[in-house]
Amino acid sequence: MKNVAAAVFIRDGSVLLARRAPGQRMAGFWEFPGGKQEERETIFECLEREIREEFNVPCKALEIYCKHVHRYGAGAINLIAIRSELLDHRIELRVHDASEWIQIPELNSYRVSPADIFVSEKLISDYIGGRLA
Numbered sequence: 666m667k668n669v670a671a672a673v674f675i676r677d678g679s680v681l682l683a684r685r686a687p688g689q690r691m692a693g694f695w696e697f698p699g700g701k702q703e704e705r706e707t708i709f710e711c712l713e714r715e716i717r718e719e720f721n722v723p724c725k726a727l728e729i730y731c732k733h734v735h736r737y738g739a740g741a742i743n744l745i746a747i748r749s750e751l752l753d754h755r756i757e758l759r760v761h762d763a764s765e766w767i768q769i770p771e772l773n774s775y776r777v778s779p780a781d782i783f784v785s786e787k788l789i790s791d792y793i794g795g796r797l798a
């Protein structure tokens with residue numbers, strides 16, 4: 666099963682989502698930026714590499730937020746959401762066609778990738794419960 670690293674960047678009660686571009690699988694769905702882990706890299710290295718590739722900025726992976734296995738038609742992915750810090754906010758979209766800082770309670774109104782529903786619901790409940798630093 667493939668591990669997929671997904672960045673959870675939080676700033677002032679908002680989280681950063683990016684939209685999959687036309688021509689990609691699941692085009693139009695919003696997701697946490699990141700991607701598949703390659704051989705010989707840790708999941709934190711994977712996250713930092715993917716953010717550099719997708720946004721052309723450095724970031725620091727801080728801690729695992731949650732993990733969730735999701736079965737797509739073709740196979741399953743282990744989505745590993747990682748609390749992370751953007752070291753430069755001037756992101757450039759290299760892969761996605763949009764990005765937005767979304768107030769956490771508003772996540773409900775975005776069409777996120779099916780595997781991400783678990784993460785966005787946990788974010789909402791942790792936010793409401795005052796458990797997000």
Ligand SMILES: Nc1nc2c([nH]c(=O)n2[C@H]2C[C@H](O)[C@@H](COP(=O)(O)OP(=O)(O)OP(=O)(O)O)O2)c(=O)[nH]1
Binds near residue numbers: 689690696699701742
């Ligand atoms: N980056 C990212 N990928 C996600 C999320 N949720 C989710 O189901 N995915 C899926 C989409 C992709 O199948 C896979 C990530 O692969 P990737 O970003 O490295 O490469 P890709 O789009 O070319 O993927 P693929 O077409 O080869 O499957 O995980 C998410 O929140 N972030």
